[in-house]
Amino acid sequence: MKNLKPQEKPDQASGGLPFFMREIYGVVIGRALKQWSYAAHVRLYMTALLIIVGLGLTGCTKTNHPSQTTPVKSPHDGHTSRTYAFVNGQWFDGQGFSQGTWYAVQGSLTRSRPKSVAQTIDLKGGYVVPPFGEAHTHNVEGAWNIDQVINHYVRDGIFYVKNTTDIPEFVEQIRGKLNTPDSIDVIFAHAGLTGQNGHPIALYEDTLRTHRYEPVIGKREKGWFNG
Incomplete structure (x- = not known):
């Protein structure tokens, strides 16, 4: 094994990440923890x-969702x-x-x-048992199915949800149904960080735009997600 000088020793706490990446992760995690702290705990049990x-x-038991x-x-x-x-x-x-x-x-x-x-x-x-929390999902995303999504989560005992990549204009349409005593508590990260022509923009622009969103919201021109 190669002997490392003290200044060359990897930063184990950060996994060897560059300084600017550690700063970004610190801000994102800090904001997420702050948002979660506002969740309604009265109904935990x-x-x-x-x-x-x-x-x-x-x-x-495993829950099978009914069609209705x-x-x-x-x-x-x-x-x-x-x-x-x-x-x-x-x-x-x-x-x-x-x-x-x-x-x-x-x-x-x-x-x-x-x-x-x-x-x-x-x-x-x-x-x-206390309710569960789903830390990574894209289910809570729009008005076209929000009532069914909320009901499924509540039925399965999942009261806390984080959408890691969402579309802000859709979120504004459903905020009134979220974070209430009889609904689920949700936080949103909004659009995901991505490289040029990388994930998740390519997924949203090339696949979800035409196959998922246009059937329920109508025609959207290419570039709408990144714009």
Whole structure:
């Protein structure tokens, strides 16, 4: 193995990346973490719990999406001021599952029993886990299918999503449906960094423009994505 002088030793923390690339990654990661910190945490367990109860799940199963999607009823339909007791559930604590009773008070979970309980929900031994997050997707992209996409994510227990390459004009059309108590929390990176004639511009211009977007939004001239 070649002996390296101290000044020639690779930067293990950065994977040997050039300085300017480390700066870019630092900014991108920092912004992403800042955006994620604003996500609504009140429903971290609450919504996952009610979905599990509603579907009668007692474990992890594969979901087959039906051709016709039935909207999932939101647990935040004006009843967050009520108190609930969740009994006979197996709750994930970060390492394993343990049986216990939890209460929802003002939309937040607590182990402390409130003075009164409006409704008791028997989980019947069901397993309760926090919702999942999808860190790289392009599903949340436009108004033509946003309702179905949201419903699928909520049904599968995925409440946090990041679209790493999107089209800003499409995002503006769907912002009102996102980041609400009964929807999913989404952040967008907007257009991806690319080299000349490289990915992802070539993909969007040469393939997605004609085969995916034009059938639902109409004719778009070449260069629209890069413009």
